[in-house]
Amino acid sequence: MIRVVLADDEPMVRAGVKTILATDPGIEVVAEAGDGREAVELALSHRPDVVLLDIRMPRLDGLAAAEELGRVAPEVAVVILTTFDEDEYVAKALGSGASGFLLKAADPRELIIGVRAASDGAAYLSPRVAQRLVEDLRGGRLQRHEGARRRVEGLSAREREVLGLVGRGLSNQEIGARLFVAEGTVKAHMTAILNRLGVANRVQAAILAHDAGLTG
Structure with a gap:
């Protein structure tokens, strides 16, 4: 029997997902959570x-x-089930160690397939997500995003905030306001940003801000 903990903040969504999973006699939902913290706690207590x-x-x-489950319960497979299929979410989910990324709007059979694959130690992506991932990899967009994101991780929260505003085209005076x-103070932040990122000028910093997703 595959034991599952289901986490979603919408009770109706949880009920629908649970109904779909119940069509497979080999899958059992052992606990439900309304938020991520509760999901981690239930995973530690139920060991699904x-x-x-x-x-x-x-x-x-x-x-x-x-990400937290990957640290405290690495033996538990994680599958993301969401409405959102943006590249950033997919990259972060896979980077955190998730075994699957499923869309709520997809064929319900994908849910069964994804849960079974994760339980078997395999990975499963909704076909729509997989197709986009392949296209992104071909175009290099996902690599650029992840590379830029890793580079800006070394900045302080305030420096990332300043960099994001630079990427949106604001001047030092506008950023200060x-x-x-x-x-x-903004100029001092910019000097530190350029040095830490190893870029030569404000234009290169702005491009990096866009690639890292800091511009909103």
Whole structure:
């Protein structure tokens, strides 16, 4: 029997997913959570084979919960079940160690397939997500995004905020007004940003901000 913990902040969604899983006699939902923190706690207490996580949940989102489960319960397979198929979510989910990425709008049979694959130690992506991933890899977009994201991780939270505003085309004066700091403080942040990122000028920094997804 494949034991599953199901986490979604919408009770009706949980009920629907549970109904679909119940069509397979080899799958049992042993616990339900309304947020990511509760999902982690239930996974630790029930030790299921698979945890199904929505992305946008209170207290702890699904991506953060997946990352934490990878640390505290690495033997538990994680599958993301979400409405959102943006490249950023897919990359973060796979980077956190998730074994699957499923879409709520997909064929219900994919849910069964994904849970069974994860339980068997395999990976499964909804075909629509897999196709986009292949296209992104061909175009190099996902590599650029992940490379840029790793580079900006070394910046402080304030520096990432400044870099994001640079990517949106704001001047030092406009950034200072937006963040309620002196223009000289913004210039100091920019000097540190350029040095830490190893870029030569503001234009290169702005491009990196876009690639890293800091511009909103």
